Amino acid sequence: MQGPHAPLLASASASAADMPAASAPSPSAAPRAYDVAVIGSGPAAGTVVSGLKGSGKTVAAIDRRAFGGTCALRGCNPKKVLLNAAKAVDFARRADGLLVNGGAGVGLDWPRLHAFQESFTEPVPPSRLEQFRDAGADCFAGAARFTGPDTLVVESYPGPADPDDRDWEEPGVTLRFNQAVIAVGSQPAPLNVPGEEFVIRSDDFLAAADLPGRVVIVGGGYIGLEFAHALLRADREVTIVETGQHLLSPFDAQLSERLADRTRALGARFECRAKLTGIERAADGSFVATAEREDGKALRIPCDMVVHGAGRVPAVADLDCDAAGIDWDERGIAVDDRLLSRSHPRAFAAGDCAGLGHPMLTPVAEAHGEAVLRALLTGEPTAPDVEALPSAVFTEPEMAAVGLTVEQAEDRGVPFRLIEEDLGTKGALRKLCEPCAGYRMLLEPNGGTLLGVHLLGPGAAELINLFAVAMRHGLTLRDLAAVPLVYPSLAAEFVKDAAEKA
Known part of the structure; x- marks a missing residue:
């Protein structure tokens, strides 16, 4: 619509920054x-x-x-570009001397990666x-x-x-x-600590053309851990400050701890059961993140950047x-x-x-x-269908889930039978040089219907979709195992092993 009665049309070239408010509406203007x-x-x-x-x-x-919204411009999609790069670097490094030569020297070029990332967000x-x-x-x-x-x-x-x-x-x-x-x-949720103005939010993190050497991430949820995995593959120093007992609290606790161990092996430092108390600017322009543990011990963590990953x-x-x-x-x-x-x-x-x-x-x-x-x-409101929706943490290895965790089932009084396995020595995972892999599944005690599926390993974010379909349609593991799956494949490895235990 053109002319004097055209609506205020959004600019196709508008930046992702907040648009400042202007003057109050004229009382004479007709709505x-x-x-x-x-x-x-x-x-x-x-x-x-x-x-x-x-x-x-x-x-x-x-x-x-x-x-465009957060996911397309400031969340899932640009973040996945960074994590795909981290995945490529990690595979080359862990396969060095086994599948490839020189993999240990593969690095992540953040400025070039950022430019590629923008090719997805700008349109x-x-x-x-x-x-x-x-x-x-x-x-x-x-x-x-x-x-x-x-x-x-x-x-x-x-x-x-x-x-x-x-x-x-x-x-x-x-x-x-x-x-x-x-x-x-x-x-991002407010942190309410002195020096909060120095914190980099996820929007700014994803918009940064380059990142400094020492980064503190506040929060050990999926955002914080995904950012950590990208930074670690870019050879940055990472410290995660988390108020809870362990990372990734909405996900299966045992698999989360295995992923935490894998992340520590990459060089990350975790300060769990610790609360951020402030951020101080040093004379040289760097920062000191201060925190306090549950036991009262005060922490001072020198860094060059503090990133918000403490929930939304x-x-x-x-x-x-x-x-x-x-x-x-x-x-x-x-x-x-x-x-x-x-x-x-x-x-x-x-x-x-x-x-x-x-x-x-x-x-x-x-x-x-x-x-x-x-x-x-x-004209007839209806409830949204949000049952059996899968979710994933795009670290490397990935973690993915659909349905109930053990803790949720116990809290709700839902009877279940648990099957679990470490798959790190299985053929499909050994071929990927990734020992950090496994699953935990909750089954209905009698019929064997899936109540919850939790996966850890390469490709888990794709594989969980198979189990989400099964849960949507009330299928059992034996039903899945009866379907001829590509062999060798991760899906065949996970389904066959679990079905034998079911």
Whole structure:
């Protein structure tokens, strides 16, 4: 749409940085009316906007950052480029003298790797804008803030215009909506320590063209450990400060400890049961991360960078949901199991910001988006299908899981039978020169239906999908073993060994 009534259209060249707010809306400006206002542009929002194409509904899509969402621009996809490089370096090094010569000398060129990584992220904003516009949505660049139960203001910025969008709205355009979809995702949790301004968030880590020699990572979850594995293969010194007893607490504890041992062998230092207390700047421009252990011992860790890997929280605080009568708290937007606001009959939340405690994963966001889309099209809200969704830690070796852990089954009183094995000496793993591999599986005691599958080893992130399909369809290990699988392969190795124990 061109001319004086064109919406404030998001720039295809907008950076991934936060877009600053501008002036308040003019009281004389008439609100723009839309059937659906979608706040966000990640996988949940994308599913909704694209699915409304041809529905006859008018749609506004708003994002305060470059269109595309965290996963595509600042999360999963750029991170996977780094980890693929780490995987290649690690394989060459561990295969040195066995499969290849000179593997020990293979290194990771971070600046060149970063340039390759950007080739995946730079096309995302214009592509997502094209996707949304093709679906018929008007795309607004700016921070959305609710001003009433059916209005919001887009606190826009006079940023660089898309060449195809020469006319821009005045800052503070107001939108009136019939239904709202909040899909703003998440952001790093505040650390609340002195010197927090020196901490590098995951966005900045992935945007860095190069990284210094000594890095402290706050948090031993999957983000922290994946960053550590990339840094270690780039020959950086890494220290992880984790408040818990062990790393990767949502995953199987025994396999997590094996992966921790493998990570230590790469040179990582772990300080578990320790809480970051501050960051000090040294006279030479470096830093000292301070922490305190549970036993009261104080730690001072010299470093050149401190990276935030201590979890994420829903990014809802700046939406002024109270003005719309939309309840929220630190867990996100208060919704029922159908993703409908508990306090606003025409507002939905989807993805990381929905306060249901679902894992902050792209497949979850997509499932949420599909559920909200069905509600918008049919008028009948339904719960999203998030059962038996696999997840993975893209370290090397990888760890992956679907279903219940032992601890979860015990806490819920679910009876199970556990089978487990160290596969490090098996043929398929020896051929990859990787001794750190194994599985733990929870089976229904009588029929043998899979309740939980936990894998450690090369290719685990791909292999877990096979077990997720089995769980979705109620298959047993014997059912899987009855299917002819490629031999030799990791799938055949894992399935055959587990089926024999089942």
